[in-house]
Amino acid sequence: MIFSRNAFGGAEAVEKECVEYYEGEPLSYMTTTAVASLRALAVTAPVVPTTTRTIEQFQRITLPGAPWRYAITSNGGNILVDGVPDPTWRSDIDDQVRASGATLAEVGAELRSRIDDSWVTKYREADELFCYLVVRIDAVPAGFLAEWDTWCRAHGWSASQQGRKIYTMPDAVCKSLAVAEVRRRLRESGELSGDAPLFTAGDGALDAPMLRVADAAIRPRHGELEDLNFTAPALTVTETTGILAGAEILDWFHAKADSTVPVVADPA
Secondary structure (H helix, E strand, O other): OOEOHHHOOOOOOOOEEEEEEEOOEEEEEEEHHHHHHHHHHHHHOOOOOEOOOOHHHHHOEOOOOOOOOEEEEHHHOEEEEOOEEOHHHHHHHHHHHHHHOOOHHHHHHHHHOOOOOOOEEEEEEEOOOEEEEEEOHHHOOOOHHHHHHHHHHOOOEEEEEEOOEEEEEEOOOOHHHHHHHHHHHHHHOOOOOOOOOOEEEOOOHHHHHHHHHOOEEEEOOOOHHHHOOOOOOOEEEOOOOHHHHHHHHHHHHHHHHHOOOOOOOOOO
């Protein structure tokens, strides 16, 4: 939904609003049309922002439609309820990670033994859940990602690349699992009927499971999933790219919401 200047996709002239500042400098934008569209969508249907960003990184975005009843950060490792991390969900995730494979400390040590400053600019650990590299794309050694992913999969983790970032993620940390939990809670509270459909959007390999489990999904015609030629049942691919694809995705969500009769809790 949000795009840096480098990701506008040739739509520099379109009217935009800055929705994220970092250290006082503008960082991420949406078209003014998308801003209004997301704000309106949040009124008509339960919208759950879902991101690989850490809690801190997510909270610096002024995302139209806030405040959010639920948001998912850290690739599903954290569920925010009214802006506050749910400790029970996080504790369960930590237990699953410990039971399913290597620890973050072990994975981090192995990863750092395989990299050097000639092609890696940053190594970061996110919310004590997973780690990622910021790399010089053209300098990444041939075969590195495949070899690293092979090691990870033998230890309960996986690796994927999205732009300049190479993520290393435990199998237990997955957006689709967190989405399923939020959906369960919304049904349990009566805010959703049992047969209410799920619509999702994403552009990276870490989004693929979430797109597969949806009743209908959409991805932009750019990014990692485009490079992988990713497809799934009931998947739509945008006609546009870059920041215009963000607005197109919101139009698609509105069309889906308009065709679905929402069921909300009786205030009485």
